Amino acid sequence: MTTNWTLTIDCADPAVVARFWCTALGYTESDPPAGWDSWEDWLTAMNVPESEWDDGASISDPDGVLPPISFLKVPEPRTVKNRLHLDLQVAGGRTEPQHVREERIRTKAETLIAAGATLIREVPMDNSTTLDHFWMQDPEGNDFCVV
Known part of the structure:
Protein backbone atom coordinates (compact mmCIF):
# COMPACT_ATOMS: atom_id res chain seq x y z
CA MET A 1 0.00 0.00 0.00
CA VAL A 74 11.09 28.47 9.70
CA PRO A 75 13.27 30.93 11.64
CA GLU A 76 16.68 29.64 10.56
CA PRO A 77 18.25 30.23 7.13
CA ARG A 78 19.53 27.45 4.92
CA THR A 79 23.17 26.76 5.83
CA VAL A 80 24.33 23.81 3.70
CA LYS A 81 23.73 22.39 0.22
CA ASN A 82 20.42 20.58 -0.18
CA ARG A 83 20.65 16.79 -0.15
CA LEU A 84 17.31 16.64 -1.98
CA HIS A 85 16.47 18.91 -4.89
CA LEU A 86 14.15 19.14 -7.88
CA ASP A 87 15.33 18.62 -11.45
CA LEU A 88 13.18 20.60 -13.88
CA GLN A 89 13.31 18.34 -16.94
CA VAL A 90 12.76 20.77 -19.80
CA ALA A 91 15.34 19.68 -22.39
CA GLY A 92 13.58 16.58 -23.68
CA GLY A 93 16.31 14.08 -22.87
CA ARG A 94 19.57 13.13 -24.54
CA THR A 95 17.85 11.84 -27.66
CA GLU A 96 17.07 15.46 -28.59
CA PRO A 97 19.65 17.38 -30.64
CA GLN A 98 22.08 19.19 -28.34
CA HIS A 99 21.24 22.65 -29.71
CA VAL A 100 17.52 22.05 -28.96
CA ARG A 101 18.29 20.82 -25.44
CA GLU A 102 20.53 23.79 -24.73
CA GLU A 103 17.97 26.29 -26.06
CA ARG A 104 15.24 24.80 -23.84
CA ILE A 105 17.48 24.87 -20.77
CA ARG A 106 18.58 28.47 -21.39
CA THR A 107 15.01 29.65 -22.09
CA LYS A 108 13.66 28.12 -18.88
CA ALA A 109 16.59 29.50 -16.88
CA GLU A 110 15.96 33.01 -18.21
CA THR A 111 12.32 32.80 -17.09
CA LEU A 112 13.36 31.58 -13.65
CA ILE A 113 16.04 34.25 -13.23
CA ALA A 114 13.39 36.87 -14.02
CA ALA A 115 11.22 35.25 -11.31
CA GLY A 116 14.01 35.49 -8.69
CA ALA A 117 16.28 32.48 -9.24
CA THR A 118 20.07 32.61 -9.27
CA LEU A 119 22.26 30.69 -11.70
CA ILE A 120 25.00 28.98 -9.70
CA ARG A 121 26.80 27.13 -12.47
CA GLU A 122 26.48 25.80 -16.01
CA VAL A 123 27.35 22.12 -15.67
CA PRO A 124 28.91 20.40 -18.71
CA MET A 125 28.54 16.77 -19.68
CA ASP A 126 31.37 14.62 -18.34
CA ASN A 127 34.70 15.27 -20.08
CA SER A 128 33.33 17.94 -22.42
CA THR A 129 32.28 21.56 -22.71
CA THR A 130 28.78 20.62 -23.91
CA LEU A 131 26.04 21.89 -21.59
CA ASP A 132 24.32 19.19 -19.53
CA HIS A 133 22.31 21.27 -17.03
CA PHE A 134 22.15 24.44 -14.94
CA TRP A 135 22.56 24.36 -11.18
CA MET A 136 20.31 27.11 -9.80
CA GLN A 137 18.80 28.38 -6.56
CA ASP A 138 15.31 29.69 -5.80
CA PRO A 139 14.83 33.14 -4.17
CA GLU A 140 15.82 31.75 -0.75
CA GLY A 141 18.79 29.71 -1.90
CA ASN A 142 17.21 26.26 -2.26
CA ASP A 143 19.05 24.27 -4.94
CA PHE A 144 17.44 22.90 -8.08
CA CYS A 145 18.61 21.98 -11.57
CA VAL A 146 17.30 22.75 -15.03
CA VAL A 147 18.06 19.74 -17.22
Missing part, protein backbone atom coordinates in the same frame (compact mmCIF):
# COMPACT_ATOMS: atom_id res chain seq x y z
CA THR A 2 1.36 3.44 -0.89
CA THR A 3 1.42 6.41 1.46
CA ASN A 4 0.16 9.87 0.54
CA TRP A 5 2.92 12.44 0.71
CA THR A 6 3.83 16.00 -0.11
CA LEU A 7 7.19 17.66 -0.50
CA THR A 8 7.73 20.46 2.03
CA ILE A 9 10.26 23.25 1.57
CA ASP A 10 11.41 25.18 4.64
CA CYS A 11 11.72 28.92 4.00
CA ALA A 12 11.51 32.39 5.55
CA ASP A 13 8.71 33.69 3.31
CA PRO A 14 6.37 30.91 2.14
CA ALA A 15 4.29 33.18 -0.13
CA VAL A 16 7.35 34.41 -2.08
CA VAL A 17 8.85 30.95 -2.49
CA ALA A 18 5.47 29.42 -3.41
CA ARG A 19 4.94 32.06 -6.15
CA PHE A 20 8.40 31.29 -7.56
CA TRP A 21 7.68 27.55 -7.69
CA CYS A 22 4.30 28.19 -9.33
CA THR A 23 6.26 29.90 -12.12
CA ALA A 24 8.91 27.18 -12.23
CA LEU A 25 6.48 24.25 -12.34
CA GLY A 26 3.29 25.66 -13.82
CA TYR A 27 1.52 24.94 -10.52
CA THR A 28 -1.19 27.09 -8.90
CA GLU A 29 -1.97 28.01 -5.31
CA SER A 30 -3.75 25.09 -3.68
CA ASP A 31 -7.48 25.39 -3.17
CA PRO A 32 -8.78 25.62 0.40
CA PRO A 33 -10.08 22.40 1.95
CA ALA A 34 -13.38 21.09 0.61
CA GLY A 35 -16.34 23.00 1.98
CA TRP A 36 -14.45 26.28 2.42
CA ASP A 37 -14.60 29.29 0.08
CA SER A 38 -11.19 30.64 1.06
CA TRP A 39 -8.12 29.88 3.14
CA GLU A 40 -9.02 32.85 5.35
CA ASP A 41 -12.40 31.27 6.11
CA TRP A 42 -10.76 27.95 6.94
CA LEU A 43 -8.02 29.51 9.09
CA THR A 44 -10.63 31.52 11.00
CA ALA A 45 -12.79 28.45 11.57
CA MET A 46 -9.75 26.49 12.79
CA ASN A 47 -8.95 29.32 15.27
CA VAL A 48 -5.54 29.95 13.73
CA PRO A 49 -4.36 33.40 14.91
CA GLU A 50 -3.95 35.92 12.07
CA SER A 51 -0.30 36.31 13.12
CA GLU A 52 0.26 32.73 11.86
CA TRP A 53 -1.59 32.99 8.54
CA ASP A 54 1.66 33.54 6.62
CA ASP A 55 3.42 30.56 8.22
CA GLY A 56 2.77 28.30 5.25
CA ALA A 57 1.68 27.98 1.66
CA SER A 58 0.75 25.13 -0.64
CA ILE A 59 0.80 24.75 -4.42
CA SER A 60 -0.69 22.07 -6.64
CA ASP A 61 -0.54 20.70 -10.14
CA PRO A 62 -3.60 22.26 -11.83
CA ASP A 63 -4.25 18.90 -13.55
CA GLY A 64 -4.18 17.06 -10.21
CA VAL A 65 -1.60 14.55 -11.43
CA LEU A 66 1.67 15.54 -9.77
CA PRO A 67 2.15 15.82 -5.99
CA PRO A 68 1.49 19.06 -4.13
CA ILE A 69 4.31 21.06 -2.58
CA SER A 70 4.08 22.80 0.79
CA PHE A 71 6.15 25.69 2.10
CA LEU A 72 6.74 26.06 5.83
CA LYS A 73 8.03 29.18 7.56
Whole structure:
Protein backbone atom coordinates (compact mmCIF):
# COMPACT_ATOMS: atom_id res chain seq x y z
CA MET A 1 0.00 0.00 0.00
CA THR A 2 1.36 3.44 -0.89
CA THR A 3 1.42 6.41 1.46
CA ASN A 4 0.16 9.87 0.54
CA TRP A 5 2.92 12.44 0.71
CA THR A 6 3.83 16.00 -0.11
CA LEU A 7 7.19 17.66 -0.50
CA THR A 8 7.73 20.46 2.03
CA ILE A 9 10.26 23.25 1.57
CA ASP A 10 11.41 25.18 4.64
CA CYS A 11 11.72 28.92 4.00
CA ALA A 12 11.51 32.39 5.55
CA ASP A 13 8.71 33.69 3.31
CA PRO A 14 6.37 30.91 2.14
CA ALA A 15 4.29 33.18 -0.13
CA VAL A 16 7.35 34.41 -2.08
CA VAL A 17 8.85 30.95 -2.49
CA ALA A 18 5.47 29.42 -3.41
CA ARG A 19 4.94 32.06 -6.15
CA PHE A 20 8.40 31.29 -7.56
CA TRP A 21 7.68 27.55 -7.69
CA CYS A 22 4.30 28.19 -9.33
CA THR A 23 6.26 29.90 -12.12
CA ALA A 24 8.91 27.18 -12.23
CA LEU A 25 6.48 24.25 -12.34
CA GLY A 26 3.29 25.66 -13.82
CA TYR A 27 1.52 24.94 -10.52
CA THR A 28 -1.19 27.09 -8.90
CA GLU A 29 -1.97 28.01 -5.31
CA SER A 30 -3.75 25.09 -3.68
CA ASP A 31 -7.48 25.39 -3.17
CA PRO A 32 -8.78 25.62 0.40
CA PRO A 33 -10.08 22.40 1.95
CA ALA A 34 -13.38 21.09 0.61
CA GLY A 35 -16.34 23.00 1.98
CA TRP A 36 -14.45 26.28 2.42
CA ASP A 37 -14.60 29.29 0.08
CA SER A 38 -11.19 30.64 1.06
CA TRP A 39 -8.12 29.88 3.14
CA GLU A 40 -9.02 32.85 5.35
CA ASP A 41 -12.40 31.27 6.11
CA TRP A 42 -10.76 27.95 6.94
CA LEU A 43 -8.02 29.51 9.09
CA THR A 44 -10.63 31.52 11.00
CA ALA A 45 -12.79 28.45 11.57
CA MET A 46 -9.75 26.49 12.79
CA ASN A 47 -8.95 29.32 15.27
CA VAL A 48 -5.54 29.95 13.73
CA PRO A 49 -4.36 33.40 14.91
CA GLU A 50 -3.95 35.92 12.07
CA SER A 51 -0.30 36.31 13.12
CA GLU A 52 0.26 32.73 11.86
CA TRP A 53 -1.59 32.99 8.54
CA ASP A 54 1.66 33.54 6.62
CA ASP A 55 3.42 30.56 8.22
CA GLY A 56 2.77 28.30 5.25
CA ALA A 57 1.68 27.98 1.66
CA SER A 58 0.75 25.13 -0.64
CA ILE A 59 0.80 24.75 -4.42
CA SER A 60 -0.69 22.07 -6.64
CA ASP A 61 -0.54 20.70 -10.14
CA PRO A 62 -3.60 22.26 -11.83
CA ASP A 63 -4.25 18.90 -13.55
CA GLY A 64 -4.18 17.06 -10.21
CA VAL A 65 -1.60 14.55 -11.43
CA LEU A 66 1.67 15.54 -9.77
CA PRO A 67 2.15 15.82 -5.99
CA PRO A 68 1.49 19.06 -4.13
CA ILE A 69 4.31 21.06 -2.58
CA SER A 70 4.08 22.80 0.79
CA PHE A 71 6.15 25.69 2.10
CA LEU A 72 6.74 26.06 5.83
CA LYS A 73 8.03 29.18 7.56
CA VAL A 74 11.09 28.47 9.70
CA PRO A 75 13.27 30.93 11.64
CA GLU A 76 16.68 29.64 10.56
CA PRO A 77 18.25 30.23 7.13
CA ARG A 78 19.53 27.45 4.92
CA THR A 79 23.17 26.76 5.83
CA VAL A 80 24.33 23.81 3.70
CA LYS A 81 23.73 22.39 0.22
CA ASN A 82 20.42 20.58 -0.18
CA ARG A 83 20.65 16.79 -0.15
CA LEU A 84 17.31 16.64 -1.98
CA HIS A 85 16.47 18.91 -4.89
CA LEU A 86 14.15 19.14 -7.88
CA ASP A 87 15.33 18.62 -11.45
CA LEU A 88 13.18 20.60 -13.88
CA GLN A 89 13.31 18.34 -16.94
CA VAL A 90 12.76 20.77 -19.80
CA ALA A 91 15.34 19.68 -22.39
CA GLY A 92 13.58 16.58 -23.68
CA GLY A 93 16.31 14.08 -22.87
CA ARG A 94 19.57 13.13 -24.54
CA THR A 95 17.85 11.84 -27.66
CA GLU A 96 17.07 15.46 -28.59
CA PRO A 97 19.65 17.38 -30.64
CA GLN A 98 22.08 19.19 -28.34
CA HIS A 99 21.24 22.65 -29.71
CA VAL A 100 17.52 22.05 -28.96
CA ARG A 101 18.29 20.82 -25.44
CA GLU A 102 20.53 23.79 -24.73
CA GLU A 103 17.97 26.29 -26.06
CA ARG A 104 15.24 24.80 -23.84
CA ILE A 105 17.48 24.87 -20.77
CA ARG A 106 18.58 28.47 -21.39
CA THR A 107 15.01 29.65 -22.09
CA LYS A 108 13.66 28.12 -18.88
CA ALA A 109 16.59 29.50 -16.88
CA GLU A 110 15.96 33.01 -18.21
CA THR A 111 12.32 32.80 -17.09
CA LEU A 112 13.36 31.58 -13.65
CA ILE A 113 16.04 34.25 -13.23
CA ALA A 114 13.39 36.87 -14.02
CA ALA A 115 11.22 35.25 -11.31
CA GLY A 116 14.01 35.49 -8.69
CA ALA A 117 16.28 32.48 -9.24
CA THR A 118 20.07 32.61 -9.27
CA LEU A 119 22.26 30.69 -11.70
CA ILE A 120 25.00 28.98 -9.70
CA ARG A 121 26.80 27.13 -12.47
CA GLU A 122 26.48 25.80 -16.01
CA VAL A 123 27.35 22.12 -15.67
CA PRO A 124 28.91 20.40 -18.71
CA MET A 125 28.54 16.77 -19.68
CA ASP A 126 31.37 14.62 -18.34
CA ASN A 127 34.70 15.27 -20.08
CA SER A 128 33.33 17.94 -22.42
CA THR A 129 32.28 21.56 -22.71
CA THR A 130 28.78 20.62 -23.91
CA LEU A 131 26.04 21.89 -21.59
CA ASP A 132 24.32 19.19 -19.53
CA HIS A 133 22.31 21.27 -17.03
CA PHE A 134 22.15 24.44 -14.94
CA TRP A 135 22.56 24.36 -11.18
CA MET A 136 20.31 27.11 -9.80
CA GLN A 137 18.80 28.38 -6.56
CA ASP A 138 15.31 29.69 -5.80
CA PRO A 139 14.83 33.14 -4.17
CA GLU A 140 15.82 31.75 -0.75
CA GLY A 141 18.79 29.71 -1.90
CA ASN A 142 17.21 26.26 -2.26
CA ASP A 143 19.05 24.27 -4.94
CA PHE A 144 17.44 22.90 -8.08
CA CYS A 145 18.61 21.98 -11.57
CA VAL A 146 17.30 22.75 -15.03
CA VAL A 147 18.06 19.74 -17.22
